[in-house]
Amino acid sequence: MSQTCGFVAIVGRPNVGKSTLMNRILGQKISITSRRPQTTRHQVMGIKTAADAQFIYVDTPGMHIMSKDRNKAINRFMNQAATQALRDVDCVVFIIDRTRWTDEDQAVLKRLEHVNAPIILAVNKVDRLNDKGDLLPWLAEVGARREFAAIVPISAKHGTQVDTLEDEVAKHLPESVHYFPEDQITDKSLRFMAAELVREKVMRQLGDELPYQMTVEIEEFRETERVTHISALILVERQGQKVILIGENGERIKNIGREARLDMERVLDTKVMLNLWVKVKRGWSDDERALKSLGYDLD
Structure with a gap:
């Protein structure tokens, strides 16, 4: 069986669970987390090798709208780091939070307009929904905003349907030799x-x-x-x-x-x-x- 290997950018507005998702996929902490927005400031690579497939996930800073209190060089750096991660990737996982769509979600979607790679929408924190009946109409509503390769409701914190999300990502990995040794999990020192x-x-x-x-x-x-x-x-x-x-x-x-x-x-x-x-x-x-x-x- 041929090998597959590809880069997968994990993007979204601040505090939607990007780092929690990558840590869950890798089975250990690579990206730091907190309840505060913009905890992640750098691109952080997480590598998962499973049999013949190698997934190279790139956790990114939360894309945010520049404002009076968020208009410093470090804010510009974080937005640039997140945007740069979208170049030459094989797949994008766009994370949003339950049944909330914010202006910053819309801004992220706008940035994804020129991305040629397939985009999978991951609707996170569904474990916190009081009424699961709200989910289906919400998925239909966000699905109408653009054509997604797949829409997967997940809980990054509890691991709910994360394996389903990985299966969807695997469909878009190109045939390629693996770029990293199978026991390497990050490029960070x-x-x-x-x-x-x-x-x-x-x-x-x-x-x-x-x-x-x-x-x-x-x-x-x-x-x-x-x-x-x-x-x-x-x-x-x-x-x-x-x-x-x-x-x-x-x-x-x-x-x-x-x-x-x-x-x-x-x-x-x-x-x-x-x-x-x-x-x-x-x-x-x-x-x-x-x-x-x-x-x-x-x-």
């Missing part, structure tokens, strides 16, 4: 994943108080026989944010560090010694040069 895990814990604890003016830079990543030593710098834009992040008597930063370390130990399968520092770097999120130095680079 362990250093990148360590930074993302710290950022996830900050987002989960401080999403409302520290929306987007925070990023993480790994200053040390040193592996020894028994312990991996990691030093991470958390950058914020104002002194008040630094105070909030550290917390009273340093309790908040300790909690963030403990939760991040436990996740790192699961990912790295080794003991981790994690040190965190917080530094004020004013205006980094609207400074393209600073963004590039911090790894926000489409190249």
Whole structure:
């Protein structure tokens, strides 16, 4: 039997479950998640090899409408990263949320107008529907917005019908040799994943108080026989944010560090010694040069 292999972009507005879906498909955490919109800032590749088929999923930042409070260089970067992921893919999974259609969903659909690849619509979070009878008319309504290769109701969180979605994606993988070894699951380095895990814990604890003016830079990543030593710098834009992040008597930063370390130990399968520092770097999120130095680079 011939091999198939292809790239699959996972797109949608912020906070519809793109990263949760990719983690569910891969069976482990590759993309960080939180309840806050725009947790994902980079393209993150997740690779799944099943027998003769290799799926190369690309998780993307949520495509969003630029507004007064979301008009910085980092917002432009995230939109560009999501749009760039649509180039030369073999299939697109467009995720929406239950029976809600927003202006940002419409904006994503508009961006998909010029995509030649088949587009599968995944209607997520159907487990939260109070009346399942609402689903069929809703599927008919969204199905009329454009021609989709398939429409699949799913729950990324609980795995409902995710296998059906994968079967639909598999139909569009071209015949090709596999691009990656069968045991590789991402193109991202362990250093990148360590930074993302710290950022996830900050987002989960401080999403409302520290929306987007925070990023993480790994200053040390040193592996020894028994312990991996990691030093991470958390950058914020104002002194008040630094105070909030550290917390009273340093309790908040300790909690963030403990939760991040436990996740790192699961990912790295080794003991981790994690040190965190917080530094004020004013205006980094609207400074393209600073963004590039911090790894926000489409190249």
